[in-house]
Each structure stands twice: as structure tokens, then as C-alpha cells.
Amino acid sequence: MSPRAAGLAKEAGYTNIKVMLAGVPAWKKKGYPLYASDEFVNRGNIVLIDLRAREKSRRSRIPRSVTIPFSELDDRLDDIPPRAPVVLYSDNAEEAEDAAKKLRKEGIKNVSLVYGDLGRWLESPAASESGPVVTEINWVRKPGRGEVSVADFTRALSGRENAVILDVRTPEECEAGAFPGALHIPLDELPRRTGELPVNKKIYIHCTTGARAEMAYRQLIKDGYRAYFLVADITCDEGACEIDE
Amino acid sequence: MRRNAAVFIPVSIVLVMLTWGCARDTSVTTATGGKTRTVQKQSASIYTGKIVGRSNKAGTISIVVGKGDRARTMMVRFDDRTRGLEHAVKGRAAIITWELRGSEKVATVIKPKLAKLPPGVTEIKPAEVRKLIESGADHVLIDSRPGNRYDQAHLPGAVSIPVDRMKTALKTLPPRKDILLVFYCGGYT
Incomplete structure (x- = not known):
């Protein structure tokens, strides 16, 4: 982006232009x-x-x-x-x-x-707030493009959404536990195994953080599936998994 | 030589074991090992574009190739023979050479796709930019990323001119053509 912008400035006659390439x-x-x-x-x-x-x-x-x-x-x-x-x-x-x-x-x-x-x-009463301080943090992620919210994901887990859960973690990671009913296809096997997924349902993808789930999402969207990915920390222990935003 | 052989045997055992676990229906393709690979190594190809993900756990890289409506995210695998893995960084542009092994695309070489500066435009390092800002010397610092990225976090004193609005924003720059303009964005893009 910046080299292109610099090029436009140069065309406009500017003579002293630098670009911080490392960004x-x-x-x-x-x-x-x-x-x-x-x-x-x-x-x-x-x-x-x-x-x-x-x-x-x-x-x-x-x-x-x-x-x-x-x-x-x-x-x-x-x-x-x-x-x-x-x-x-x-x-x-x-x-x-x-x-x-x-x-x-x-x-x-x-x-x-x-x-x-x-x-x-x-110094502006209209632009400021006063009174007892707030110490508790209440932040909820707004799902970005292609993301599923924790709320919708949880609903799908209990079968209240027309969606399947796809787990793209490695087989070793799944051994510590997985969500009941989730399909499991490790990310690296996904390109050749997409045929196993339903085309008439939403697919909610998870891994342990959201990084691999996003990569899987991109693959499935390209292949025409209705995929969404979860950005959250998933930790599994003794068969059970927890979701942490 | 002896040492090499000793390393090779445990590695092949591990590969076979990796395909078990909770993916029960995985077909074991690694058992045929090197032989299959040499037979099916037919084509080498190249993907050039932005890296949008890399998973060390899965051994995969996602790269967006093509522009606009034709942009597609491709996934390739990598292994310990893939060269230049350090250039597969999310957000950076790269050139991935891959070959087909069985039905899998495996990266062989990854090279960074370096941004070319227009003639007469030079690079400036972050430390020099910081000095420039602190010195108070005349300059305009321009953030070329989309506006929402600027809103979240930008360099001190920078102005936001997303690259697609650069042409129309030129008239808002100081008229003095020899003033120092410093551009930056989200990295080597």
C-alpha cells in the first residue's frame, strides 16, 4: 500500500519521499x-x-x-x-x-x-464522566466477517442451530477432549476431505484460538460451503472443553 | 551416515503414528513413503500473494492468490524440507513454490515478495522515523492503511490517507514539493 501511495505522490511532483517499508x-x-x-x-x-x-x-x-x-x-x-x-x-x-x-x-x-x-x-463536562469509578471490565467481542459468536456457537452445541461443529485440531489435541457431536478433520487434511461436510447446514469451525479455524473457513468458503469460524480460546481436559473469549 | 539412518527410522514411525488418533477414518498414505512421492511428483507450481494464515500444528499455510473477484485462498502444506519458512508470516506477501505429492500441495520454497519502491523513493527504518518525529523537523507522516486500522493504532502525528483515496487527497498535502513525506502501512504489502 505505502509504496503505491508514495508513487502517486511522486507523480504529483513531490521530491522528498520516504517509505517505512517494515510498517x-x-x-x-x-x-x-x-x-x-x-x-x-x-x-x-x-x-x-x-x-x-x-x-x-x-x-x-x-x-x-x-x-x-x-x-x-x-x-x-x-x-x-x-x-x-x-x-x-x-x-x-x-x-x-x-x-x-x-x-x-x-x-x-x-x-x-x-x-x-x-x-x-x-476539562469538558459534556465530553467527560464523573462519579464512582468503574473497575470491572465488560467487553464482548463483536464477530467480524465470517466469525460466529460464542453465543451462536454454544447454541449449535446444544443442537439449537441448523449447524454442525467442525473441529480442525490435530488428532493429538482431540485426545484431551472434544465437543460432543463435533466432526473432526485436521486442518491439513481439509482440502481433500471437504466432501465429508454437509452442504445444507452452516458449519461452525473451531480450533484452540481461531487461527486455524480461520484458515479452514477460507478453504471452505472457496469450496462453496456456508462456513463460519470461532475466535476464542478452547481448552480441553479430561474429555471436556471450555470456551473462553 | 550411521547417525542419519538412526534418525530416519524413528521419524518414519512417528509419521505413521500421527495419522491415527481421533481422526479414525484417516487413510494412511505415509506408509508407502518415498516411493509414492517420486512417482506422483509431476508438477511444480507457484502461488504469489498475501499470507493469511500459517499453522505450525497443522503444517499448513493459507495464501490469497488473484485479485478482486478472482481472489482465492489456497492452502499448501509444509514440512521440515520446506525452505524459507520464515517468510511465511501472516500479513506478508510471499511467493510459494509447491509440488503435488499425492493429492497434497506441499511447499518446497518460500520467498518474500518484496515491495518495489518507485525510483527516487528511499526506505526509512522505524528508528529513524521515531527520531524524525521527536526532532520536530518539517515532515508529513502518512498512514496508507484502511481508516479503521488507523483509528485503532497509528504512529504519533500520522495522518490517515488510505491508499485508494490517495489521488484525491493529494491536494490536502502541503503545496511545497520538497517537504519530506513519509509513508507507511501494515508491513511489506
């Missing part, structure tokens, strides 16, 4: 900070964390904030859903950057910061 992934890898747009802070399906002291947060905070003072962050890391886009802010820029690094280290992939001066929220 955002490399920037992230270096531990450099990334920022969310104000629109995303206000309306995105995010976990917005106020890292300031409780008292400050109680007086004025960005609407929808969860208050986790920086000093308490370590104890709360487990409460942050790893797939949620997390946006952090603080009146101490260094702490906010440190917190972002901590969260990334914890495996939370989408972490960004509120950009610049917080005054555009905190």
Missing part, C-alpha cells in the same frame, strides 16, 4: 508507542483504561473508562481480555507507555494510547 509491525516490535484516534476512543468496541489515581478518575474521566491505577496494573493483567483492543491514558506519559509495553508483553496484541492533551475530555 506498523516493526514499529510495534521496537516497543514504540501507537495512538488511537479520538473517534475510536469515543465509540470503538474497546477496553479504555484510565491509569491515573482513583481520586482523579472519580472527578473526571473519559466516558466508558475502567479505572486501573498504574500501580495496580500488574494485579489486573489477567482481567484484560487478550483479544480486546485496549486504549490507555494517563496524565503521566511515561507510565502510559510503560503500561502499553506491559500489556503487549502479556500477549495483548492491540494496545494503543490516547494522543496528546487529555483536556479535550477531562
Whole structure:
């Protein structure tokens, strides 16, 4: 994308053009900070964390904030859903950057910061919130294109959807347990075994995280099936499986 | 030599065992081993496109080939003889050479598909971009990704101009043609 954009700028007469080819992934890898747009802070399906002291947060905070003072962050890391886009802010820029690094280290992939001066929220009664702080995180994933929600997947498990469950994990993984009634075709065998799947039903695909399920979904869509994939952590032990968003 | 033979035997046992487990109806194709492979190794082919998934557990790579309505996701297998596996990274463009073994497509070589910069345009590393931002020197930092990606997380001070809107957005750039423009996107795309 960026080389093409650079080419257009060059055609328009610009003479001093550079491209950061390594892109955002490399920037992230270096531990450099990334920022969310104000629109995303206000309306995105995010976990917005106020890292300031409780008292400050109680007086004025960005609407929808969860208050986790920086000093308490370590104890709360487990409460942050790893797939949620997390946006952090603080009146101490260094702490906010440190917190972002901590969260990334914890495996939370989408972490960004509120950009610049917080005054555009905190000093405007209309744009801010006050009162007792919120400490509980309530985040629900909005299924993206091709995804099945945990709710629909669960309904299919109890037979209340016209859908079959397809498990694409390896045979070894299935030995620890599988969902009752699920079809099992390991991902690597799927291209030559799609004929075993029903064409008149929805197919809800799962693996252990959603990565392989998405690959299977792409294969089945190409082959004309009504497939959907589940993005969630599935852990199976002693025959039973659990779903964790 | 002796060591090689010692390694080979356990590997072939493992391969046979892998096809059992809870996939009961799996046909055991590995039992015929190398012989089948040499007979059926008829065609080598190439997929060029964006890697959209790689599973080490399943030993598969998904790659999107073709553009627009003709875009298709193809799945190929890889094994420990596949070269250049480090280039099969989700989100990056790659060139996969594969061969048919039985009914399976197996990657033999994976090469990165490098983005070509227009003549006169140079690469800049993240560390230099960071220095540039901190220095406050005159520049425009442009995020070429779709707007929703920018909204979620972008470089400090960057403006969003998705590549498909670049032509119309040119007039919003500073008129001074020698101003430094720095473009970035989601990696080597």
C-alpha cells in the first residue's frame, strides 16, 4: 500500500519521499508507542483504561473508562481480555507507555494510547464522566466477517442451530477432549476431505484460538460451503472443553 | 551416515503414528513413503500473494492468490524440507513454490515478495522515523492503511490517507514539493 501511495505522490511532483517499508509491525516490535484516534476512543468496541489515581478518575474521566491505577496494573493483567483492543491514558506519559509495553508483553496484541492533551475530555463536562469509578471490565467481542459468536456457537452445541461443529485440531489435541457431536478433520487434511461436510447446514469451525479455524473457513468458503469460524480460546481436559473469549 | 539412518527410522514411525488418533477414518498414505512421492511428483507450481494464515500444528499455510473477484485462498502444506519458512508470516506477501505429492500441495520454497519502491523513493527504518518525529523537523507522516486500522493504532502525528483515496487527497498535502513525506502501512504489502 505505502509504496503505491508514495508513487502517486511522486507523480504529483513531490521530491522528498520516504517509505517505512517494515510498517506498523516493526514499529510495534521496537516497543514504540501507537495512538488511537479520538473517534475510536469515543465509540470503538474497546477496553479504555484510565491509569491515573482513583481520586482523579472519580472527578473526571473519559466516558466508558475502567479505572486501573498504574500501580495496580500488574494485579489486573489477567482481567484484560487478550483479544480486546485496549486504549490507555494517563496524565503521566511515561507510565502510559510503560503500561502499553506491559500489556503487549502479556500477549495483548492491540494496545494503543490516547494522543496528546487529555483536556479535550477531562476539562469538558459534556465530553467527560464523573462519579464512582468503574473497575470491572465488560467487553464482548463483536464477530467480524465470517466469525460466529460464542453465543451462536454454544447454541449449535446444544443442537439449537441448523449447524454442525467442525473441529480442525490435530488428532493429538482431540485426545484431551472434544465437543460432543463435533466432526473432526485436521486442518491439513481439509482440502481433500471437504466432501465429508454437509452442504445444507452452516458449519461452525473451531480450533484452540481461531487461527486455524480461520484458515479452514477460507478453504471452505472457496469450496462453496456456508462456513463460519470461532475466535476464542478452547481448552480441553479430561474429555471436556471450555470456551473462553 | 550411521547417525542419519538412526534418525530416519524413528521419524518414519512417528509419521505413521500421527495419522491415527481421533481422526479414525484417516487413510494412511505415509506408509508407502518415498516411493509414492517420486512417482506422483509431476508438477511444480507457484502461488504469489498475501499470507493469511500459517499453522505450525497443522503444517499448513493459507495464501490469497488473484485479485478482486478472482481472489482465492489456497492452502499448501509444509514440512521440515520446506525452505524459507520464515517468510511465511501472516500479513506478508510471499511467493510459494509447491509440488503435488499425492493429492497434497506441499511447499518446497518460500520467498518474500518484496515491495518495489518507485525510483527516487528511499526506505526509512522505524528508528529513524521515531527520531524524525521527536526532532520536530518539517515532515508529513502518512498512514496508507484502511481508516479503521488507523483509528485503532497509528504512529504519533500520522495522518490517515488510505491508499485508494490517495489521488484525491493529494491536494490536502502541503503545496511545497520538497517537504519530506513519509509513508507507511501494515508491513511489506
